[in-house]
Amino acid sequence: MITAWLCGCSIALSENSSNLEEAKKAIAASNDIYFQAFAKGDSSIFIERYAEDCCIMPPGTPALCGIDAVAKFFRVAYDQIGLRNGKFITMQLYGSGDGFVTEEGLWQSFDASNVMFDDGKFLVLWKKTDKGWKMYRDSFSSNHGN
Numbered sequence: 001m002i003t004a005w006l007c008g009c010s011i012a013l014s015e016n017s018s019n020l021e022e023a024k025k026a027i028a029a030s031n032d033i034y035f036q037a038f039a040k041g042d043s044s045i046f047i048e049r050y051a052e053d054c055c056i057m058p059p060g061t062p063a064l065c066g067i068d069a070v071a072k073f074f075r076v077a078y079d080q081i082g083l084r085n086g087k088f089i090t091m092q093l094y095g096s097g098d099g100f101v102t103e104e105g106l107w108q109s110f111d112a113s114n115v116m117f118d119d120g121k122f123l124v125l126w127k128k129t130d131k132g133w134k135m136y137r138d139s140f141s142s143n144h145g146n
Contacts, residue, residue, distance in 0.1 A: 019097030026133035027090070027103055027126055035086040043074040051127050051134035059141045085110040088122075100136070101126050107140060118142050 030049050037046035047070050050056075055065040056073050064073055077083040087108045095101035102125050109118040120142040127136035 020093070020095070020101065021097070023095075023097040023101045023126065023128070023133055024093055027093070027101070030133065030135075031088040031090065034088065037074065038078055038083045039085050041078060043071055043078075046074045047071055049135050050138070051129050051136045054134065054136050054138065057137065057139040081109075082111050082117075083109050084112045085114065097128075099128050101133075118144060120144075 033045060034049055037043060037049075047067060050067065050070050052067055053065075054067075054070060055063040056070060057063045058073075064070070087110075089106040089108075090103055091106065092104040093101055094104070102123060105122055105124075107120055107122055108116050111117050120140055122138070122140035124135050124139070125137040126133050
C-alpha cells in the first residue's frame with residue numbers, strides 16, 4: 001500500500017513539473033511577442049495574449065475586464081501614451097502549472113524613439129485555456145509615482 005502511494009505521489013510530482021515547464025515556455029513565448037503589437041501597431045497581437053474572461057488592473061483605475069476592454073487599453077497605450085516597445089523580465093513563477101500560475105516580474109516601456117519612459121513591476125495570473133496559456137489577471141504599477 002505504501003509503495004503504491006509513493007508511486008502515485010512521484011507520478012503527480014512528475015506531471016506537475018511537466019505542467020510547470022509547459023507554462024514557463026508558453027509564458028516566455030507570449031512575453032517575447034507581446035510588445036510586437038505596439039511596434040507594429042497591431043492590436044490583435046496584444047489581444048491574443050489575454051483570456052476571453054481576463055481583467056487588466058492598471059493602477060488608479062477600476063479593472064478593465066473582457067476582450068473589448070483589452071482592445072481599448074491597447075488603443076490608449078498606443079495612441080495616447082505612445083507605447084511602441086517594451087520588455088518583460090520574469091523574476092519568479094509560482095504554482096504547479098495545473099490550470100493557473102502566477103508570474104512576478106519587471107517591465108519597461110519605450111516610445112517611438114526607443115527611449116524608456118516608464119518601468120515598474122507586475123503580477124500576472126496566467127490561465128490555461130483551450131487556446132493555450134493566456135493572461136487572466138494582469139496587475140502592474142510604475143516605479144515612478146503618478
